[in-house]
Amino acid sequence: MKIYQLSKENGKNITQFKSSFIMSRIIETEASASIGCMYLEENGVIGYHQAVVPQLLLIIEGEGFVRNEQAQYYQVQPGDAVFWAKDEWHETKTDTGLTGIVIESEQLNPSAFMPIKNDIRLRL
Template identity: 40%
Template sequence: MKIFQCTTDTAREIAAFGSRNLSMARILNSEESLHVGCMFIGPEGLVGRHQAACEQLFLVVQGEGVVKGGDGNEMPIQAGYAAFWEEGEWHESKSERGMTVIVFEARKLSLHLKEAEYYNR
C-alpha cells in the first residue's frame, strides 16, 4: 500500500479568468484523457467565469458555495452535491467561507449520480 497527500501544500495557485484565493492539486490523468483534480477554494474565493474545455463534474466534498452555469442563474451548492457543465458552457463558482471540490474533466463523462431536486442550504 502507498499513501499519497492531497492537501493545500501539494496544490498550485490559480489566477486565470480573474480567479482569486484558489489552488488546485492534480490527482491523476489517464490514457483516456481523464483529468481529476482537487480545488481548494478559500474564503471569498472565486473560480472566474470561463468556458468548459470539456465536460466537467464539480463535486463538493467540504464546505459550501455558489455555482453558475450558462443560463447565468446562481445555485447554492454544498458538500455531497455536484454541478455538471457541458463542453463549451460558460460557468463560474465561488464561496464565502471556502469549499473543497473534486473536479473530473473528460471529453465524455458517464454520470451515475441521482439528479438533485432543489434544496435549501
C-alpha cells in the same frame, strides 16, 4: 448545468475480501481523464469561463454557489456534484470556503451512476 446528488443511499454495499463499506459510483470513462482537487479559500472564485471539456465538480467540504449562462446562482454543499457540458459557460464562488474534486474528460456521463438533484438549463 446539472446538479447531481452523491449519496450513501445510492451506493452498493461491498463485502468482498471481508470488506464492509458502501461505494457510490461517480463516473466511468474510457477516455483519458484529468482529476484534481480545488481549494477555494474565503471569498474564493473560479472565474466565469467556458468548459474546454465536460467537467464534473464534486463538492467535498464547505459550500458555495455555481452558475451557468444564466445570471442566477445555485447553492452547492457537500454531496453535490455539478456537471457542465463542453463549451458551457460557468462560474463557482464561495463566501466561506469550498473544497472540491474536479473530473474533466471528453466522455463523462454522471447520469449513469447518480440521480439528478437539479437540472438547470439556459432558458432563451
